[in-house]
Amino acid sequence: MTLDPAEISYVESNDSEVWIHTAGGLAYRTKTRISQWETQLDSRFLRIHRSFIVNTARIDRCCPAHVEIGGMTIEISRKYREAARRQLTEQAANA
Structure with a gap:
């Protein structure tokens, strides 16, 4: 199955399962690790x-x-917070 990356809202790892959630509200299970x-x-x-x-x-x-x-509300963990802040600020400035 092929999925346009623009349609992906988020990728979620839940225990041993990884789910691809789309903008259309669908979710696909994949064997590919996060x-x-x-x-x-x-x-x-x-x-x-x-x-x-x-x-x-x-x-x-x-x-x-x-x-x-x-x-969906998704927490930004402390480990990724600074990198997320930098990238999101940079993207907002370029928009």
């Missing part, structure tokens, strides 16, 4: 938690501690 997705996806995507990669173009609201995408 770390592999992180290297395969382009610069629109940002790792904000050990369990989440988000499509920055799909973020509805951004706060220092979380982002909101399609009604």
